[in-house]
Structures are given as structure tokens and as C-alpha cells.
Amino acid sequence: LGLQAVLNDAENKQASNQFVSQWLNEFRHAVDSAKNLMEEVNYEALRLKVEGQHQSLSDIFLLNIKEKLEDTIETLKDLQEQIGDLGLKEHFGSTKQETRTPSTSLVDDSDIFGRHKEMEDLIVHLLCEDANGKNLAVVPILGMGSVGKTTLAKAVYN
Known part of the structure; x- marks a missing residue:
């Protein structure tokens, strides 16, 4: 903390x-x-x-x-x-009010820039069947904050 x-x-x-x-x-x-x-x-x-x-x-x-x-x-x-x-402090009570915007799975296509190939590859991977005929895949989406992980996941979901 x-x-x-x-x-x-x-x-x-x-x-x-x-x-x-x-x-x-x-x-x-x-x-x-x-x-x-x-x-x-x-x-x-x-x-x-x-x-x-x-x-x-x-x-x-x-x-x-x-x-x-x-x-x-x-x-x-x-x-x-x-x-x-550097004067960095451990603030347990924040001075600014942090509010979280409601989440939705709707993604504007203009929000996605230069990741269409990755999106298509991910969709193909998620929809393909394995050798046992099962259609279940879990794919981690990793990266630093604000690089578009959630946007990519929402776009693939839609």
C-alpha cells in the first residue's frame, strides 16, 4: 500500500x-x-x-x-x-476525488489504431478448436498502463 x-x-x-x-x-x-x-x-x-x-x-x-x-x-x-x-509521500488519503467511469464493452473503432492485425490474430486464436475438439482458450493481454489492453479485449469481445 x-x-x-x-x-x-x-x-x-x-x-x-x-x-x-x-x-x-x-x-x-x-x-x-x-x-x-x-x-x-x-x-x-x-x-x-x-x-x-x-x-x-x-x-x-x-x-x-x-x-x-x-x-x-x-x-x-x-x-x-x-x-x-524527491518529496514523494505516502498519502493514505488522497486530496483529489477519484471517480471511476462506468465500464462498457462498446469500443469506437477510431480508438484502435494500428492493431487490427493483432485483433484478427487474437480472434482466430480464440475461435480455433484444439486437438481434442474443445473451443476454450485463455489469452493474457499484458503491457504497461494506458497502452490499450482493455480496449483491445473489448474490441475482440465485440
């Missing part, structure tokens, strides 16, 4: 403070690096499993991951130390 409050404060201040904006970009990059490391380890473990190799991850691979993880942790610690210097 405390970190989310700091991030909310940073997002509110980034337009008026270039240092906060830079801090927020560095934080997002560090979080992405951590996610990428997790994906890299999961991929390698899955690759070994698929190839039928009943061995553990190689020492070189683990050493490489360890170094990257230590770098990411160090970056996150540095960013944590900058929170006070």
Missing part, C-alpha cells in the same frame, strides 16, 4: 517535475527488468522440461541471472533512497 501511494504521488508530480518523471521511468525500467528475469528463468526451466533434459539450470545461467538480479536490486534500493529527496 505504501509503495502504491508513492507511485500515485510520483505520477501526479511527474508533469511538473522532470526529476520525478526521470525517477518514475527508472523505476518502471527496474520493475520491467525484474519481470524479464523471472520470465527468463521460467523460459529456461520450461525449455529444459520440453527437451526432456532432467537436469537443473546451468551454473553459468544461474550466475548470469544472479548478477542481473543483484543489479536490479541495487537499482531499486537507489530509487528507494531517492523517494524522500
Whole structure:
């Protein structure tokens, strides 16, 4: 809860403070690096499993991951130390009233720009039957905030 409050404060201040904006970009990059490391380890473990190799991850691979993880942790610690210097605070009560607009599955086609091929591919994937003749698929839609994940999902649904 405390970190989310700091991030909310940073997002509110980034337009008026270039240092906060830079801090927020560095934080997002560090979080992405951590996610990428997790994906890299999961991929390698899955690759070994698929190839039928009943061995553990190689020492070189683990050493490489360890170094990257230590770098990411160090970056996150540095960013944590900058929170006070930037004047970012943990607000438990927000000064601005946040209201959520009602959600609807209707999407204006003009809201979707340059993603028609991805939309068609996703629809084909969702509608195809698997080898057992079942027509059930779950597809995660991942990405940073405000890149259009919900818009894409709504457009595919419609």
C-alpha cells in the first residue's frame, strides 16, 4: 500500500517535475527488468522440461541471472533512497476525488489504431478448436498502463 501511494504521488508530480518523471521511468525500467528475469528463468526451466533434459539450470545461467538480479536490486534500493529527496509521500488519503467511469464493452473503432492485425490474430486464436475438439482458450493481454489492453479485449469481445 505504501509503495502504491508513492507511485500515485510520483505520477501526479511527474508533469511538473522532470526529476520525478526521470525517477518514475527508472523505476518502471527496474520493475520491467525484474519481470524479464523471472520470465527468463521460467523460459529456461520450461525449455529444459520440453527437451526432456532432467537436469537443473546451468551454473553459468544461474550466475548470469544472479548478477542481473543483484543489479536490479541495487537499482531499486537507489530509487528507494531517492523517494524522500524527491518529496514523494505516502498519502493514505488522497486530496483529489477519484471517480471511476462506468465500464462498457462498446469500443469506437477510431480508438484502435494500428492493431487490427493483432485483433484478427487474437480472434482466430480464440475461435480455433484444439486437438481434442474443445473451443476454450485463455489469452493474457499484458503491457504497461494506458497502452490499450482493455480496449483491445473489448474490441475482440465485440
